[in-house]
Amino acid sequence: MSALQNIKYIIIGIVMLGFAKAEAHNPVNPCTKHEPFQVLCDLCGCSTSSGSFGFGTLSNANFIGLRYIYQNFESKNGIFENSPTSKETFNTVQLWAQIPVNESFYVTASLPYQDLTRDFNGIKENLNGLGDANVVGWYKHVFYKKKAENEIDFDNKKVPSGHSLQFGLGIKLPTGQFEQRLTDNINPGFQVGTGSLDGVFSLGYNYGNDSFGVNTLLSYYLKGENKNDYQFGDQFSYAVNFFTAIPKEKMNIMPFVGVSGDIYDPITQYGETLSDTDGNILNFSLGSELAIEKFIFGASYTLPVSQRLFGDNVESKQRVSVYVNFAL
Template identity: 40%
Template sequence: MKKIFLTLGLAGCFFSQAKEIHDSLFIPKEFSPMVFDDCDACGCAAGNGSSGFESLLNPQFIGVKYFAQHYRAKENLFVNDLTQDQYFNTVQLWGKIPVAKNVSVYASIPFQFHTKKTLQGDINIEGIGDANVMGIYQIIDSKDSSHQLNGGFGVKIPIGKFDEKGITGVNPSFQLGTGSWDYQMVLNYKFQKDKLAVLLNTDYTLKTENKKHYRFGNQWNYAATGFYRLWKNENSIISGKFGMQGEVYDWNRQFGEVMPKTAGSALYGKLGFEASYKKFSLGSEVMLPAYTNLAGGDIEAKSRFSVFVNFGI
């Protein structure tokens, strides 16, 4: 299954899509997409959930999204097996709103509820996570809308609770927030023709030290997503999507010293769909790891799932 997802993801790099002309996917020019992966969970190694919006059909929107992640970690230092299941869940309000010609603002605020199952019983935390705000600028938009390039710069606002005791566990990312102001840069490219489309995205998050002198490692995300129009009529469209997504994490640091077994990387294959009816859109995707090497092998990525409902503006 992992090999199938990875193959589909790589194949997505060759696909594309177009605006409505006869047999196209019907994407008016004002519905040009902006895609990036923001830090839904806590912006650090495992548990950071990189799952931004990919609304090809309704990219100017307000909505709500649910995002779930599953990891398996070592229970303690004295065992070799990965026995502890960790579940990171996020419900977030989000939106992308145009404010001027070629300029939009993206914002999100999450509510987190996380669980890890230990030998001594379940440990649960819940509460508001860190908010994100980003300015997005449309750099290139070809006359036929077949090519589009967008760039953005954003900030993560530390309103989620950071628990210093949490960094002593196998996964220091088991937090509601990082406690730090973090900064994100993103670049997104779209190419579309006929029924197919490809979206390429890369972003980098620069993380700073919080008040407890802890700094989560910087993060680089990259993704390629292909869309294929399955069905449409005058008011509705259904599209399938597939692709790949990778994440690379630098070392965490405390008082400037590198924390061992905190860097890592993971690569996922993803498969999903998106449907729209007039100004409403519904989308979902499942992600499975093709490669995972987190925290020196002490944490293994298992699966991710997301679903969103948006209203176009």
């Protein structure tokens, strides 16, 4: 069994243990207040990996943690219905964090380890190694309730309205290895890294109260050219999520549903556009999060609703994510 598989099972075990503890009502000092769900972009380092993974938690806490992401794809090598296909599995274990700077600014960062497997005509190919890290700085603007003209406030204290905006600016670093030989595959996203320095620009809106919340996130990824003169197409990602809080004794449960998607520009190399390398995908997601003391356990399942990737030659099947975080 590989080291990555061991880590995967450890994370899943921790998440399941957290849910079991919740049912037993053993923990003390629960989290009783949760801010709106904050979805921040995560760059996995592969062009077919969704930019709308989400980088944050429903509880919107500052944290450091581990997340495991499973994705699988099927690529058709030919124009006919019976053309041979390859099955690709992407396993990612990610160290991620949200670190506060002050009341209005914070920084998010992630460092993934990738384990990718491709099975074509009975021949298996495996890639593994460090993926592309990313760092994003965020400014959060909170809207406050307006006071009535005849209201006298002796405390002069602002009351949050539940509405907020986030502005993000960051970079993705070429820490993952890019291999030119793999670009001949039907799915050129089968790479540990892109080999390029990319820019990240994001705008988010959140609303939340004690029992319900909604958020949106729009992100644009400006892809750079790597040393092989290979440039993945720019990417636009969007996400809308709805959640509710179910407070229990000494814990808080937050189920959510949402839609997300990505639009990819074509890949270019040596200044020429490569055919059938653009695409788009729309996903439906559902999941839940459990907060106990300073621990946050989460799980989500994502299924494509519609897609057209690489000239309909690549099909995304599903995505599963589990994580465990420690609130700072």
